[in-house]
Amino acid sequence: MSEQTTWNDVDSFAERMKTLRHQVWQANMDLQRHNLVTFTWGNVSGIDRESGLVVIKPSGVEYSELSAENMVVVDLQGEIIEGNLKPSSDTATHLELYRQFPSIGGIVHTHSSYATSWAQAGAAIPAFGTTHADYFYGHIPCARALTQQEIESDYELNTGKVIVETIGATDPMAIPGILVREHAPFTWGTDPHNAVHNAVVVEEVAKMAFRTLSINPSTLPIPQTLLDKHYLRKHGKDAYYGQK
Amino acid sequence: MSEQTTWNDVDSFAERMKTLRHQVWQANMDLQRHNLVTFTWGNVSGIDRESGLVVIKPSGVEYSELSAENMVVVDLQGEIIEGNLKPSSDTATHLELYRQFPSIGGIVHTHSSYATSWAQAGAAIPAFGTTHADYFYGHIPCARALTQQEIESDYELNTGKVIVETIGATDPMAIPGILVREHAPFTWGTDPHNAVHNAVVVEEVAKMAFRTLSINPSTLPIPQTLLDKHYLRKHGKDAYYGQK
Amino acid sequence: MSEQTTWNDVDSFAERMKTLRHQVWQANMDLQRHNLVTFTWGNVSGIDRESGLVVIKPSGVEYSELSAENMVVVDLQGEIIEGNLKPSSDTATHLELYRQFPSIGGIVHTHSSYATSWAQAGAAIPAFGTTHADYFYGHIPCARALTQQEIESDYELNTGKVIVETIGATDPMAIPGILVREHAPFTWGTDPHNAVHNAVVVEEVAKMAFRTLSINPSTLPIPQTLLDKHYLRKHGKDAYYGQK
Amino acid sequence: MSEQTTWNDVDSFAERMKTLRHQVWQANMDLQRHNLVTFTWGNVSGIDRESGLVVIKPSGVEYSELSAENMVVVDLQGEIIEGNLKPSSDTATHLELYRQFPSIGGIVHTHSSYATSWAQAGAAIPAFGTTHADYFYGHIPCARALTQQEIESDYELNTGKVIVETIGATDPMAIPGILVREHAPFTWGTDPHNAVHNAVVVEEVAKMAFRTLSINPSTLPIPQTLLDKHYLRKHGKDAYYGQK
Numbered sequence: 001m002s003e004q005t006t007w008n009d010v011d012s013f014a015e016r017m018k019t020l021r022h023q024v025w026q027a028n029m030d031l032q033r034h035n036l037v038t039f040t041w042g043n044v045s046g047i048d049r050e051s052g053l054v055v056i057k058p059s060g061v062e063y064s065e066l067s068a069e070n071m072v073v074v075d076l077q078g079e080i081i082e083g084n085l086k087p088s089s090d091t092a093t094h095l096e097l098y099r100q101f102p103s104i105g106g107i108v109h110t111h112s113s114y115a116t117s118w119a120q121a122g123a124a125i126p127a128f129g130t131t132h133a134d135y136f137y138g139h140i141p142c143a144r145a146l147t148q149q150e151i152e153s154d155y156e157l158n159t160g161k162v163i164v165e166t167i168g169a170t171d172p173m174a175i176p177g178i179l180v181r182e183h184a185p186f187t188w189g190t191d192p193h194n195a196v197h198n199a200v201v202v203e204e205v206a207k208m209a210f211r212t213l214s215i216n217p218s219t220l221p222i223p224q225t226l227l228d229k230h231y232l233r234k235h236g237k238d239a240y241y242g243q244k
Numbered sequence: 245m246s247e248q249t250t251w252n253d254v255d256s257f258a259e260r261m262k263t264l265r266h267q268v269w270q271a272n273m274d275l276q277r278h279n280l281v282t283f284t285w286g287n288v289s290g291i292d293r294e295s296g297l298v299v300i301k302p303s304g305v306e307y308s309e310l311s312a313e314n315m316v317v318v319d320l321q322g323e324i325i326e327g328n329l330k331p332s333s334d335t336a337t338h339l340e341l342y343r344q345f346p347s348i349g350g351i352v353h354t355h356s357s358y359a360t361s362w363a364q365a366g367a368a369i370p371a372f373g374t375t376h377a378d379y380f381y382g383h384i385p386c387a388r389a390l391t392q393q394e395i396e397s398d399y400e401l402n403t404g405k406v407i408v409e410t411i412g413a414t415d416p417m418a419i420p421g422i423l424v425r426e427h428a429p430f431t432w433g434t435d436p437h438n439a440v441h442n443a444v445v446v447e448e449v450a451k452m453a454f455r456t457l458s459i460n461p462s463t464l465p466i467p468q469t470l471l472d473k474h475y476l477r478k479h480g481k482d483a484y485y486g487q488k
Numbered sequence: 489m490s491e492q493t494t495w496n497d498v499d500s501f502a503e504r505m506k507t508l509r510h511q512v513w514q515a516n517m518d519l520q521r522h523n524l525v526t527f528t529w530g531n532v533s534g535i536d537r538e539s540g541l542v543v544i545k546p547s548g549v550e551y552s553e554l555s556a557e558n559m560v561v562v563d564l565q566g567e568i569i570e571g572n573l574k575p576s577s578d579t580a581t582h583l584e585l586y587r588q589f590p591s592i593g594g595i596v597h598t599h600s601s602y603a604t605s606w607a608q609a610g611a612a613i614p615a616f617g618t619t620h621a622d623y624f625y626g627h628i629p630c631a632r633a634l635t636q637q638e639i640e641s642d643y644e645l646n647t648g649k650v651i652v653e654t655i656g657a658t659d660p661m662a663i664p665g666i667l668v669r670e671h672a673p674f675t676w677g678t679d680p681h682n683a684v685h686n687a688v689v690v691e692e693v694a695k696m697a698f699r700t701l702s703i704n705p706s707t708l709p710i711p712q713t714l715l716d717k718h719y720l721r722k723h724g725k726d727a728y729y730g731q732k
Numbered sequence: 733m734s735e736q737t738t739w740n741d742v743d744s745f746a747e748r749m750k751t752l753r754h755q756v757w758q759a760n761m762d763l764q765r766h767n768l769v770t771f772t773w774g775n776v777s778g779i780d781r782e783s784g785l786v787v788i789k790p791s792g793v794e795y796s797e798l799s800a801e802n803m804v805v806v807d808l809q810g811e812i813i814e815g816n817l818k819p820s821s822d823t824a825t826h827l828e829l830y831r832q833f834p835s836i837g838g839i840v841h842t843h844s845s846y847a848t849s850w851a852q853a854g855a856a857i858p859a860f861g862t863t864h865a866d867y868f869y870g871h872i873p874c875a876r877a878l879t880q881q882e883i884e885s886d887y888e889l890n891t892g893k894v895i896v897e898t899i900g901a902t903d904p905m906a907i908p909g910i911l912v913r914e915h916a917p918f919t920w921g922t923d924p925h926n927a928v929h930n931a932v933v934v935e936e937v938a939k940m941a942f943r944t945l946s947i948n949p950s951t952l953p954i955p956q957t958l959l960d961k962h963y964l965r966k967h968g969k970d971a972y973y974g975q976k
Binding site: 038120155 | 860861862863929932933936939940941943944945946947948951954955957958961965972973974975
Binding site: 696697701 | 770791792846849850851853854915942945946
């Protein structure tokens with residue numbers, strides 16, 4: 001916190017972190033409710049941008065034992081600020097994304113079955129329809145494989161770096177997810193809840209794309225006009241979907 | 245309402261609209277019960293043919309917050325007659341179908357997974373068996389893609405127009421559903437409940453057709469005689485299925 | 489009933505029919521519990537061999553409205569003996585099987601998804617593994633398509649006749665089910681409960697065979713020795729599976 | 733028990749067996765909870781290494797009737813030590829694995845759908861991603877088919893022998909499962925609970941591998957470096973996954 005911190009700021013910070021812990025816990029539980037995880041194969045984090053603190057699921061703890069209280073708080077360098085448990089083994093990946101994508105507020109990692117199958121196949125998920133275009137402004141990319149060296153040291157950090165490299169100059173909120181090759185999907189969003197929402201979308205879209213290709217292996221992505229139409233009717237200044 | 249409206253008519257109209265609101269709300273909830281929707285990716289409407297008023301789901305509202313009371317009432321030109329929420333962003337599609345198909349009383353739109361995959365693949369669902377023939381008197385058509393111009397202005401209205409163009413001179417109740425290419429299915433029926441029933445049928449039939457083609461890619465549609473037999477034992481004047 | 493019927497026989501007959509009605513109702517409800525039916529796409533019957541009376545589901549009635557009391561009783565010629573509702577539209581198929589297969593006590597018809605897909609593809613389900621061999625002593629046959637004439641008159645009776653033709657001289661209890669081409673599976677068993685059990689087996693085996701062929705399209709059926717081993721360890725005089 | 737057995741040992745033995753019975757019963761019930769079994773198509777056992785006694789599910793008993801009390805206790809030669817029911821017909825397979833793999837404490841056999849499909853297709857499950865590598869240090873092997881002679885006499889014992897032959901010199905805990913060709917998977921673990929865990933993993937990994945190959949039939953296994961990274965971050969002395 002900055003030099004000008006007052007007691008008011010302290011109260012507000014404590015309140016924000018309490019809320020964030022609860023959101024991150026809830027979002028982790030939602031992975032189960034949406035059938036995105038087997039055992040503990042997934043994790044959600046959220047960031048408080050003002051303080052730069054990240055709340056993340058502890059490593060390898062069963063869902064039934066998770067609570068807002070046992071979520072782990074780390075700073076953007078990975079130092080544990082609060083919590084007695086070790087943070088998720090994927091923490092370094094999450095932190096790299098928070099450092100490089102200032103617009104995101106929550107991150108999800110799962111091994112959801114269809115999306116993971118695309119990641120294992122080393123293939124991007126083409127934008128085959130409007131369901132996809134409502135959320136992703138183009139295909140869901142599949143990152144390149146990590147090199148031997150990238151795997152052997154700082155594996156989780158390098159996973160984050162390869163994600164950032166793949167997204168490149170694209171607005172991360174226009175492509176709020178990616179497939180890590182030979183591994184599984186990561187998604188992000190404005191907050192933990194929104195990142196879970198996008199994880200559900202990736203799995204549903206991955207399932208439909210799988211079936212689409214089975215029915216017609218030469219299916220082409222939808223034209224740019226339709227991609228624009230659907231993405232922009234839900235996003236951006238002229239959006240007219242929902243009650244906004 | 246016409247000039248000769250009496251108080252009796254007013255009462256009966258109010259009663260009908262109350263019933264229709266409830267039916268449309270119930271039908272929307274049934275989409276969830278039948279696993280046809282993820283999040284808010286679906287909508288149901290119903291029409292009161294006497295007044296020409298349409299009751300439809302509000303746009304982007306979670307299923308848990310839907311009620312008979314927050315359904316939106318619009319006229320056939322899309323003017324909101326009752327309701328504080330915006331109607332479904334697909335309202336213009338529904339209205340075009342109600343205007344052109346006078347025999348239908350309810351419409352359903354979903355992104356149900358198998359049917360959407362067929363729509364994305366740009367392929368009609370062939371009548372591969374009696375399950376199909378019990379409800380659809382021929383293949384379930386896939387509409388042509390919209391042109392760039394049709395997408396860029398009046399997209400939802402044009403979606404309806406392309407559906408109507410595809411159905412052509414066929415009795416819409418003999419083919420109570422269609423795949424909108426690169427998008428997803430629309431189904432209809434005598435009322436909202438019946439339209440949901442047909443949405444379930446389209447998804448089940450799409451699933452079986454997908455598997456049928458995987459087992460035997462050269463499967464042919466069933467012969468006309470069998471199509472006649474099954475369709476006509478459930479529909480038309482000589483029907484003998486059920487307790488009628 | 490024969491000339492020598494005594495009051496005792498009458499009581500015992502009434503008791504048996506009451507039990508059979510309950511069994512048939514229960515077996516119909518079990519179709520839902522095992523996820524074998526959508527809407528009313530399935531029916532179960534059972535026979536009292538002593539009197540030759542068959543208890544069967546009424547046609548097109550929702551599962552929630554079924555009861556032991558509204559099951560319909562017909563004789564082997566299809567005359568309604570008890571009940572105010574029309575029997576299943578597939579009754580004539582069931583009766584033909586009861587007439588030709590004296591060893592069976594219950595019959596099930598469903599449109600379960602994987603088995604129906606095989607029927608639509610016009611392909612027998614090969615015995616690819618021991619799961620199959622535990623119940624079916626060879627492939628699950630797919631009947632030939634009905635001729636135009638067989639479809640146009642006495643369709644349901646002819647469906648039964650083609651099933652009987654396909655089973656031929658085989659013991660129907662060694663192959664307790666079949667795929668009716670372009671239609672869906674029928675299974676049978678010692679009683680209604682056992683017939684439902686076999687309907688579950690057909691669906692599970694159909695699902696696995698579908699996946700087996702996707703993984704390895706040139707998979708061969710298991711050898712006769714393994715078929716013998718598994719079928720005979722559960723059936724016949726040297727069976728050693730279970731607590732018998 | 734050895735000559736030096738004291739009353740203390742007897743108490744401790746009784747306590748251990750009571751615990752093991754409960755664990756084996758619970759693990760059998762968990763097969764159902766994880767959707768790994770249809771009807772009674774599965775069994776779990778556990779061993780008390782000190783006494784060499786094995787607790788196993790009785791043969792062909794419905795899950796609703798299982799209890800810790802009706803589990804069967806056999807010695808490593810298959811003699812029934814406690815219990816009025818016959819042990820699982822696969823007991824001889826379990827015992828062979830316990831005799832040859834001294835490090836394992838629990839065994840699971842299921843006919844779970846995807847894993848069984850791979851077994852029927854006669855194909856090993858390649859290590860296509862990190863989900864697989866987190867548990868299996870290489871592909872999940874598919875055993876060779878049994879010979880006619882191996883099927884005809886001592887079939888279940890020979891099934892165990894072929895499993896042992898296939899695992900060979902590999903540490904069974906590094907490859908805690910296998911596909912028995914034309915049959916179904918067996919998995920094992922440190923105790924019954926862990927063996928069930930591995931049975932879930934095999935099914936999930938089998939499902940993803942099936943989908944991976946459908947998307948991209950020429951997918952290659954992950955490189956050794958990534959296999960090392962994931963397997964060793966969860967197993968072995970430098971593991972850093974979880975709260976250890």
